[in-house]
Amino acid sequence: MHEVSVEEMMAARDQRFLRQKKLQQKGRTLICFTLNIAGPIKTSPLIKKAFQEGALLLQNQLKAAGISCLYSEIHDRNSGPEGYFCCNGNPADIKQLMIALEDQNELTRLFDLDVLSPQGDKLSRQEFNLPPRRCLLCENEAAVCARSRRHSIEALSGRSQQIMTRYFQQKRKHLLCQNAILALLTEAAIAPKPGLVDRLNAGAHQDMDLFTFLQSSAALIAPFEQYVEIGSRFAFNQPQALMQALRTAGRQAEARLFQATEGINTHKGANFSFALFLAALGALLQKQQPLCWKAVRQWIQTLLLQEDSFFRPDSYGRRIEKQYQIGGILHEARAGYPSVFETGLPTLKRLRAQGWTLENAALNTLLQLIVTTEDSTLLHHAAPDQIFALQNEIRNFLSLRPNQCELLTFVQQLDQKMSQNHWSPGGSADLLALTLFCYFIERKQHKLI
Numbered sequence: 001m002h003e004v005s006v007e008e009m010m011a012a013r014d015q016r017f018l019r020q021k022k023l024q025q026k027g028r029t030l031i032c033f034t035l036n037i038a039g040p041i042k043t044s045p046l047i048k049k050a051f052q053e054g055a056l057l058l059q060n061q062l063k064a065a066g067i068s069c070l071y072s073e074i075h076d077r078n079s080g081p082e083g084y085f086c087c088n089g090n091p092a093d094i095k096q097l098m099i100a101l102e103d104q105n106e107l108t109r110l111f112d113l114d115v116l117s118p119q120g121d122k123l124s125r126q127e128f129n130l131p132p133r134r135c136l137l138c139e140n141e142a143a144v145c146a147r148s149r150r151h152s153i154e155a156l157s158g159r160s161q162q163i164m165t166r167y168f169q170q171k172r173k174h175l176l177c178q179n180a181i182l183a184l185l186t187e188a189a190i191a192p193k194p195g196l197v198d199r200l201n202a203g204a205h206q207d208m209d210l211f212t213f214l215q216s217s218a219a220l221i222a223p224f225e226q227y228v229e230i231g232s233r234f235a236f237n238q239p240q241a242l243m244q245a246l247r248t249a250g251r252q253a254e255a256r257l258f259q260a261t262e263g264i265n266t267h268k269g270a271n272f273s274f275a276l277f278l279a280a281l282g283a284l285l286q287k288q289q290p291l292c293w294k295a296v297r298q299w300i301q302t303l304l305l306q307e308d309s310f311f312r313p314d315s316y317g318r319r320i321e322k323q324y325q326i327g328g329i330l331h332e333a334r335a336g337y338p339s340v341f342e343t344g345l346p347t348l349k350r351l352r353a354q355g356w357t358l359e360n361a362a363l364n365t366l367l368q369l370i371v372t373t374e375d376s377t378l379l380h381h382a383a384p385d386q387i388f389a390l391q392n393e394i395r396n397f398l399s400l401r402p403n404q405c406e407l408l409t410f411v412q413q414l415d416q417k418m419s420q421n422h423w424s425p426g427g428s429a430d431l432l433a434l435t436l437f438c439y440f441i442e443r444k445q446h447k448l449i
Contacts, residue, residue: 002078003040012079023084024120028070029091031098032114033058033083038156042080050164051081054111061101062087067094091117092128099125102133107167109136110160136160169232172285175444177224180274181217183437184267187429188213190362192411194370195418196429203415204381204424208264216267219260220274223253227275231282242279243303250275269329269377270430276300276333277434281441291445293345293438297336304334328376329427337434343372344435352439360404363411365435369428371395377426390423 004012016032023030035042035051055074062069067089075082087094098113115123125132135145136159145151188210191198202209226249234242253271258264280299284291332339347368351361370378371391378387397410418424 001041001044004042004079005040009042009079012077016082019082019084020116021120023071023086024116024118026071026086027118028086029089029094029118030116031058031083031085031087031094032116033085034112035080035110036112037080037110037160039153041157043076043078046161046164046168048076048081049168050107050110051083053107053167055083057101057104057108058083058085058098058113061097062089062094065089065093065097067097091115091121091123095123096128099128099130105167106163109133110163136163169285173225173228173232173282176228176278176281176441177221179440179444180224180278180437181221182440183433184217184220184270185214186358186436187362187433188217190359190366190432192408192415193363193366193429194411194414195422195424196426201415201419204419204422208261208266212261212264213266215260216257219256220253220267220271223249223256223271224274224278226253227278228282228285231279231284232286235283235286239302239305242283246275246279246303267430269427270433272329273333273337273430273434274437276303277437279303291441293341297341300333301336304330328374329430331374332431337431339369339373339431340434340438343368344431345438348435348439349442356404360407362432362436364398364402364407366425366428366432367394367398367411369431369435370425371398373425373428373431375425375427377424378428380424381422386421386423390418 016034020030020032033051033054035047035054037047059069059072062085067087069085069087071086073084095115098115102108102111102113117123133142134140135142135151137151137155138145140150188197189199191200193203195204197203197205197208197210197213199210227246230242230245230249234245250271253275254268257267257271277296277300280296280303281291283299284295289295344365347365348361351364352358356364371394375387382390394414400406402410
């Protein structure tokens with residue numbers, strides 16, 4: 001990385017002044033955006049990313065206030081990135097918006113947002129009776145610390161790096177959890193799902209409805225964030241340590257679920273699977289490894305090499321698995337979720353690429369999962385021979401390559417049949433939620449890099 005000399009910084013400042021003068025000829029309020037980064041290194045991938053985030057926040061701030069940005073330009077220089085924004089608005093109003101942005105969070109404290117009137121006057125905080133900006137290290141007045149050189153360049157530079165790194169780590173964590181909750185809510189709402197709760201009816205269930213699932217999903221927001229945090233915190237430890245922390249957090253989340261739903265089991269299985277996915281993704285982010293599904297699957301398989309205690313041995317699902325000699329969700333997880341990555345996600349992506357709506361593509365994907373999954377929830381009321389016949393019926397229908405209208409007709413009839421018989425493919429629904437999560441993450445992956 002290039003180390004900028006004092007002479008280069010002086011030249012960059014002069015060049016910036018000339019550019020401001022040139023842009024002021026447009027007769028608009030001008031915002032000049034740079035970053036306050038101590039030390040000789042003024043640009044890096046992380047610094048550029050922070051600047052891009054700032055430019056986006058700046059433009060969103062203007063848009064929310066109804067202020068038009070008529071012209072903008074951004075320069076990537078060795079002396080640090082620079083942005084110029086010509087706006088159609090009152091300089092005082094714009095300056096107050098920029099002050100609010102500078103004070104918004106830790107990252108924005110690194111922003112230097114100068115506002116110049118059409119006449120070339122630079123507005124200051126003092127004009128609005130606001131206190132001066134604070135030092136990143138001691139919270140005293142920043143200008144005083146700078147003049148007295150109270151802190152070393154190394155300490156200030158290290159603090160800036162820490163702020164940027166932590167900000168994007170938190171943003172990635174929130175994005176993962178947001179999409180996990182979105183996947184749960186989307187799966188719950190999709191209709192008509194055969195035998196399952198959706199926005200139209202309660203399917204085979206008499207003790208829950210869509211609102212039960214909304215309550216359950218909301219109860220998982222904090223646990224989901226905790227799973228990512230655990231993955232990050234234990235990324236460099238032995239897998240057993242990560243799994244022990246995850247197991248404790250998972251059981252606490254399960255208690256929250258039952259409290260939110262007054263004892264009704266809605267997302268117990270999904271909680272297990274999402275805990276593994278989110279912890280694996282958190283570990284990959286912490287280790288700065290590529291976010292590919294192969295790596296996620298390997299992390300999950302490593303975590304479960306010697307794991308057999310996440311579910312209690314007397315749980316309903318484990319009893320069903322032993323009774324009918326099926327692998328269940330633990331077997332699925334140990335295999336790296338083949339139902340998701342070899343059936344669910346490819347099906348969903350293929351149908352979406354063909355122009356299917358998300359809802360209809362998800363319904364088709366659900367049918368594919370019912371056909372291929374050993375579902376302990378379905379075995380609760382359906383005998384093995386009944387499940388075999390049901391899977392054959394669905395398989396034969398899918399072999400006809402139905403269009404979206406044909407699919408809807410079929411699933412409506414299947415929903416009536418399965419609901420009347422109290423057949424609920426809850427395990428397949430959990431796998432559909434995971435499939436949707438992976439699909440959403442793939443679409444947002446550029447924001448996780």
